[in-house]
Amino acid sequence: MPERKRRLVTRRLSEMLREVQQKRNTAEDESTLPANGAGNETYHYDKLKQMPLSASLAQNIAVLKRIFVDSPGFNVREFLVAGKIPVAAVFVKGMVDTLLVSANILRPLMHYTRDEPVPQGKGLLEIVQFAGITTVPVRTRDTIGEIVRDVLEGGVVLLLDQESRALSAEVTGFQTRSIEEPVSESVVRGPREGFTESLAHGLSLVQRRLKSPNLAVENHFLGRETHTQVSVLYIKGLVNPEHLAELNRRLKRIGDNIDGVLESSYIEEMIADRPLSPFPQALNTERPDRVVAALLEGRIAILLENTPFALVVPFEFQALMHASEDYYQNYWFATAIRILRYVALTIALIGPAVYVAITTFHQEMLPEVLLFQVVAARQGIPFPAVIEMLLIDYAFELLREAGIRLPRPVGQAVSIVGALVIGQAAIQAGLTSPLAVIVVAVTGIASFVVPVFSMAFTLRLIRFPLTILGGMLGLYGVIAGVLAIVIHMAGLRTLGLPYLGGVTPLHVSDLKDSVVRFPWWAMRGRPHELSKRNRQRQTPDLKPRPESRK
Amino acid sequence: MAGNGRTRFCLFIIALLVIGGSMGGCWDKKEAEDLGYVRATALNSAPDGKVHLLAQVPNPATLGGAGTARITPGASQDAKAYRNFEAEGSTVFEAIRQLALQAPRRLFWAQNTLVIFSEGLTRQGIAPHLDFFERSMEIRRRLNHVLVTPNDPRVLLDVPAPHETIPAGRIERIIDQEQQTSRFAIVTLSAFLRMLSTEGQDAYCGVVRVRNNPARPALVQQANAPEPTLTIELSGAAAFRGDRFAGYLTERETQGLQWARNEIRGGFVTVPSPSGSGRVTLDILRGKGRMIPAIQDGRLLVTIEITGVVAELAQAEAPLDLTRPEVLHTLDHALAREIEQEVIAAANKSQDLGADVLGVGAAFHRKFPREWREMKDNWPEIFPTVEITARAEATIHRTGFIQKGITIKD
Amino acid sequence: MNYAISIVLATAILFVPSITAQHARQDAWLSLLLAGAFGALVTYIAVRLALRFPGETVVQYTPRVLGPVLGKLVGFIYVYYYLFVAYFVQREFSELINAAYLSRTPMIVIICVLTLLAVYVLYQGLEVLCRVNTVVLWSMIGAIFLIIMLGIKEVRLEAFLPILENGPGPVILGAVTPGSWFGETTVILMLMPFILATDQPRMVKFNLLAVLVLFLVLEMIVVAAVGQFGAAQAATKLFPTLSLARHVDIPALPIFSRQDAVFMAFWVAGMLFKLTTFFYAGTLGLAQWLNLKDYRPLILPLAVVITALSFQAWVDITELKSFSGEVFPFAISFVQFILTGLILGVAVIRGIRPQPGKGGEV
Structure with missing residues (x-):
């Protein structure tokens, strides 16, 4: 570029910038925003959405700068389209990919070299939108509110002079975790992709x-x-x-x-x-x-x-007992696993309660050999069975919670110390009986078998009052507690769908995917209560039949 | 859906009160280790019309794997595996509560499996004492066996028990083996009570005896755990007339009784060999007994039919040629005759004793309800006059692994 | 609709074998046949009446059928009848628990626990009641079936001989009590408005089916009790079904031999839903009798009242049992059979039809 031309451009630029600066100074006074001290106002989308853009670039910039006065990373990049028309790109650094911005927005606009002249006001937006920037989604915006939102969501908004519309380009570039295997629901067979934060x-x-x-x-x-x-x-x-x-x-x-x-x-x-x-x-x-x-x-x-x-x-409740892998494994196996889960559910819910009830109320239920083992194990234990059970159960929850929050290597150490050392020491010191520790351990493991974690939490929570009931009224107390839970569940609904759907109200076809899992070719219908209009999942008669045997 | 806030709150408060109130209670809580589990109860007569009660309670600290490893304070190495508590009272329950004066644990009867009456007590009548066992909520009537002993229960329940830690356990295990012999009666408390209350049926039960131990070696000085001098044996049955002891049935009669009562689950029969020399012992596998009453010209007839008897040839003293079917048929026939004789022996004994343990009267009651109404008041007199016959059919299905048996060369 | 079975089942199986066996001895199973037929008749009348006024409960239409004063009176008898069954159940049930398992626990605690559960169900309404019923009922029938199967080897058929030893008299006498229990299906008079209109025409069939199932279950129990204990022993037992559960012995698997407490657990569930159904019918009826819009404010006060009544009404278990054998059947048959038949008769003769637009909304 010849020296003369460059000097010309520089002078022209500085003139224009001065012009813009002046306009902005005047514009700031005309700002439509309430002027009760910059940086102290709070803004609300609903209000901002009412606020139209003005036709003045300087004023729009001023308004945005005012709104974002203390915002982290807020940037206004002013530049000239094709070297003459002033435009401002507004974005939050850290939310956008700056490389993308420079490559797809700044460079094509600043180096705009098409034959037709770039108009100063009307028509500029269209040219920028259709012939200028090269990002994929581009939308026009005409209120301050929309712009604020786009900017905060990682967009770049182009404000044009003499234009009451703005262009919003999506160039989000913040860091996200890549797609990984879901931690809380890992499978042996099945897709290993999990959702991310994005x-x-x-x-x-x-x-x-x-x-x-x-x-x-x-x-x-x-x-x-x-x-x-x-x-x-x-x-x-x-x-x-x-x-x-x-x-x-x-x-x-x-x-x-x-x-x-x-x-x-x-x-x-x-x-x-x-x-x-x-x-x-x-x-x-x-x-x-x-x-x-x-x-x-x-x-x-x-x-x-x-x-x-x-x-x-x-x-429905039964969905809490299903894992996605049930559908990827052989259905016989899946059925066996589901039965296992229901057994685990029962243990996790009433295991300690039943232990307490039987050992302190219904000793006759134990065959004598087992009974004498219990009695021998409990010789000299200072606590009643119910207190013993609650204490160990609580200690178990303690260890589990400590293990979750700690960094993984430390967590392992905690669980080893807890499970082995404390458990063993407590038994040897005669504070607890080995049986109680076994019961709590089995219960704890059983609660991890429940595939949906939020349900496992619920189980662990309900277990304690049930144990207390078992210690007060024996099996009568336990069954009363269980009945209260059943009554509660019978009254529950999610979005109006009965929680115990399939079982009560009973739909026999829904039971094909409950405690058992039927093979896919046998599960013709969708869940009954859900899809009243479109019942068929697949055409009937899909059961595979080798041709040769027909 | 669920009421307004205030009622809900009320409910919550009530629930809290109930739960809180019962927290203070736990009325029925009894820790497993605070109970003394009675395994056997023996009743004997005592002076002044009182009843003497013996309860055998195992010591859990000496049982169970985990318990033995742990040191229980106060348990010395000579801790016996069980203790017998004894008391007297004018009623059984009074005696039980008397036990509480000596027993450090609350005695618990749900694990009790043996109810043993001394012969002396049964001669006085056991109805007053049985009421307790029928009424009690703790006692499992189906899981208890009733036995009569001619010996002192104190001795009986203190005979050392090989392979078992306590004598009660030993008796139970022997009862489990009953189907090998059918030579003693097993009668649960439930069945005993049922027999007592059924019209035209007298009760019977098993008998347990103390005997000198034949296994006691000549060398008494053997230092290492000498064989005990006494041993326990279950054999025969005790027949009752009403609630009073009437007499004992021998082992053979007991097997006959069980044929007639359709309670055979096994056993053995020895018959003379069809080859002329020696005897043959047959192992019974199953069989059915049925009683068919009839009234002919005012005479009461009862046929006891034993059908479907299946046996296995267990041992033949002299070789039998089983390649010929007629040998087996002869054996079948001999077996049937022997069974008939066993049944007749039982019937004769019961008629001698005047105790209708076979349930002949009950059979008449079922078939001839109208005639029974006239008979039932003088049944004890009528019963000995009933003509009882037996008819048996038997087959030997298996002969073991050999057909002929070895012939010893001369 | 399963409630029809479960409501009767729960208490009936508690006493029926012994009460029936007291009169009919070894013919108890014949008594039950009679009772079942009577139950079917009562049920048929009740369903006919309920279907005549499909949108209303018995408390709502009796004043129109019998005139305002008499109608209100009869309506109150029905309300009282439902509540009476409710507190009878409370007492009967807690007697069992007290006698068999928790002998030192005050009866009030046992009753309160059960009543609180019932109150919880009632606050949630009829829908929850029916839902839980489905779950509980079938598990209970399953439990009974299991107990009987486990003991079936012990049933001695000769225990049922001779048939009709003392003529048909004792059999009829023995049928009275279970007959009145079968008639408890008249609770349909309160529940009909809540049954789907499409299901209503089939209610005759449903209810008779319920009586049949009920009959089969009761018959199984009676046969098992008499067959295992003998008629004389079955008659002397206070709780024959519980004794049946205790009678289970599987020598090969001793761990299953003493599990009657598990059976008790299922029983609690069955009892709860009998209590709940009648308590619901009574509460709803009283609310309608008083012309209240919602029955919920009555739940707590009535719960207290029936709890108190259940204490005060009988002194001890003997009184309770002789009452349930001698007074209860006649009092109840009066309501079930005579009153229901009367209302139906009058309604037919006077040609009274349901008022259009008046539904059983509560």
Whole structure:
């Protein structure tokens, strides 16, 4: 570039910038925002959405700078399109990929070299949008509120002079975890992908498994401050519209009335049918395949930003006892495993309670050899059986909790010390009987067999009052407690779907996927209560039959 | 759905009160180690019309694997595996409560499996004492066996028990072996009570005896755990007339009785060999007994039919040629005759004793209810006059691994 | 609808074998046949009446059928009858638990635990009641079936001979008590409005089916009790079914030999739902009798009242048992059979039809 031309450009640029500077100074006074001291105002989307962009670049910049005055990483990059027309790119550093911004926005615009002249005002936006920037999604925006949101979500907003619209380009570039195997639901056979904290990943994982135009999404933005995107996924034609409408109504109720939604549990608690119940009322999962399976049954999935845990509603209690791997393994085996899980559920719930009840109320229930072992083991134990059981159970929970929060190597050390050293020492010191330790250990292991963790928590919680009841009234107390739980569960609903659905109200075809799992060719219908309109999952007569034998 | 806030709160408070209230209670809580588990109860007569009660309670500290490894304070090495508590009272329950004056544990009867009456007590009548065993909520009537002993229960329940830690356990295990012999009666408390209350049926039960131990070696000075001088044996049955002891049945009569009562589950029969010399012993596998009453010209007839007897040839003293079917048929026939004789022996004994342990009266009651109404008041007099016959059919299904047996060369 | 079976089942199996055996001895099973037939008749009448007024409960339409004063009176008899069965169940049940398992625990605690559970169900409404019933009922029938199967080897058929030893008199006498228990299906008079309109026409069939199932279960128990204990022993037992459970002995697997407490656990569940159904019927009836919009405010006060009544009404177990054998059947048969038949008769003669638009909303 010749020296003369360069000097010319430099002078022209500095003139223009001065011009812009002046305009901005005047604009700041005309700002429509209340002027009660910069940096102290709080803003709300609803209010900002009402605020249109002005046609003046300088004023728009001023407004945004005011809004974002103390925001971390807020940047306004001013530059000239084709070397003459001033434009400002607004973004938050750290939310955008700066390389992408420079390559796809700044470079093509600044080096704009097409033949037709770039207009100063009208028409500029279209040229920038259609012939200028090269990022994939580009949208026009015309209120301050939209711009603020785009910027905060990792977009770059281009403000043009003499134009009351802005262009928003999506170039999010923050760091996300890559897709990994889900930790809480690992499988031996089956897909190993889990959701990550990125909603975009999540949606793509679901969509990859469900290449159907019937897959629909409805977005909600929840949380006054966090403004978390919540995607409600369902399959058109399979979902029960009443469930969908009810869910949307409940999500709208949350809306901006809560300040933040950081994890799906926030939603789970806010949409529960019975807010006081200890039972999980939304099924959470990290597994996209599980979500898709639920969608195919006519359920609704809720995916959230910033958490790998998706929610599935509505669901029945038995879904809490199913793992996605059940459907990938041989169905005989899967059935055996499910029976095992129900046994584990029973043990985890009433194991200690029954032990206490039998050893302190119903000694006659034990055959004499076993009874004398119990009696011999309990010689000289200073605590009554119920107290002993509660203490050991509590100690077990203590160890488990300590093991979870600690870094993995330390956690292992804790569990070794706890399980081996304390347990052994307590028995040798005559503080507890080995039987009680065995019972608690089996109970603890059993509670880990329950595949959905939130259900395991519930079990562990209910176990303690049941143990106390068992210690007070024997088996009568235990059964009264269990009945109370059954009554409670019979009254529970998720989005209006009975919690004990399949069993009561009874639908025999639903029992094909309950304690047992029928082979796929035999499971013709979708869950009865869910999909009243579209019952058939597959055509009948799919049972494989070798041709030769016909 | 679930009421308004206030009622819910009320409910919650009530639930709290109930739970809290019962916390203070735990009325029925009894820690497993605080109980003394009675395994055998023996009743004997005592002076002044009182009853003498003996309860055998094992010492758990000496049983069970984990317990033995641990040091129990106060348990010395000579700790006996069981203790017998004894007391007298005017009723059984009074005696039981008297035991509480000596026993450091609350005695618990749910694990009791033996109810032993001394012969002396049964001669006085046991109805008053049985009431306790029928009424008690702790006692399992089906799991208890009733036995009569001619000996002193104190001796009986203190005879050292090989292979078992306590004498009660030994008796139970012997009862488990009953089907090898059928030579003593096993009668549960439940069945005993049922027989006592059934019209036209007298009760019987097993007999347990103390005997000199034949296994006692000549060398008494053997230092290392000498064979005890006494041993326990179950054999025969005790027949009752009403609630009073009437007499003993021999082992053979007992087997006959069990044929007639359809309670045979095994046993053995020895018959003369069809080859002319020696005897043949047959192992019974199964068989059915049935009683067919009839009234002919005012005479009462009873046929006891034993059918479907299946036996196995267990031993033949002299070689038998089983390649010829007729040899086996002869043996079948001999077996049937022997069974018939056993049954008749039992019937004769019961008629002699005047104790209708076979349930002949009950059979008449079932078949001839109208006639029974006239008979039942003088049944004790009628019973000895009933004509009892027996008819048996038997087959030998298996002969073991040989057909002929060895012939000793001269 | 399973409640029809379960409501009767729970208490009936407690006493029936011994009460029936007291009169009919070894012919107790014949008594049950008679009782079953009587039960079917009562059920048929009750369902006919309920179907005549499908949208209303008996408390709502009796004033129209019998006139306001008499109608209200009869309505109250029904309400009292339901509550009476409820507190009878409370007492009967706690006597069992007290006698067999928790002898030192005050009866009030046992009753309170059960009543609180019932109150919890009632607050949640009829739907939960029916749901839990389905679960409980079938597990209970399963438990009974298991107990009988385990003891079937012990049943001696000769215990049932001779048949009709003392003529048909004792058999009929023995049928009275179980007959009145079968008639408890009249609770349908309170529940009919809540049954789906599409299901209502089939209620005659359903209820007769329920009586049949009930009959089979009771018959099994009676046969097992008389067959295993003998008629004389079965008659003297206070709780023959419990004794049956205690009678199980499997020498090969001793761990199964003493599990009657497990059976008790299923029983508790069955008792609870009998209590709940009648308590519900009584509470709902009283609310309608008083023209209240919602029955829920009555739940707690009535719970206290029936608990108190269950204490005060009988002094001891002997009184309770002779009452349930001698007074209970006649009092109950009066309501079930005579009153229900009367209302149906009058309604047919006077040609009274349901008022349009008046439903059983509560």
